Amino acid sequence: MKLRNSAPDGAWQQKQKLWKMTVLRWSALAVGVFYGFSHQRTITATQQAQHQEHEYAQKQKLINKAKAEFAKKNNPKSASESGIITNADDPKFDLEKYLLQVAKEHP
Numbered sequence: 001m002k003l004r005n006s007a008p009d010g011a012w013q014q015k016q017k018l019w020k021m022t023v024l025r026w027s028a029l030a031v032g033v034f035y036g037f038s039h040q041r042t043i044t045a046t047q048q049a050q051h052q053e054h055e056y057a058q059k060q061k062l063i064n065k066a067k068a069e070f071a072k073k074n075n076p077k078s079a080s081e082s083g084i085i086t087n088a089d090d091p092k093f094d095l096e097k098y099l100l101q102v103a104k105e106h107p
Contacts, residue, residue: 084097 085093
């Protein structure tokens with residue numbers, strides 16, 4: 001007496017193989033979808049980090065450029081660069097040269 005259904009043993013084994021293949025296929029599909037999702041998240045996070053670093057570098061470059069321009073505009077040239085003595089107590093101080101320099105810097 002057979003406890004299984006009335007199909008011959010060969011048909012029962014074939015149904016088991018088909019069921020196992022179906023489970024294997026669906027499992028592989030689920031694993032592939034999960035892997036694709038997690039891999040895409042990793043790629044997106046990496047690209048966002050690179051984009052933020054690039055933006056930060058651009059902003060830092062602009063800030064440094066603005067600082068240099070500000071320093072150039074607001075800091076007077078040193079005595080060694082211009083050759084003019086700006087200390088009024090110095091005996092070699094020339095008021096006319098100093099006033100001409102100030103006029104050049106601030107038109």
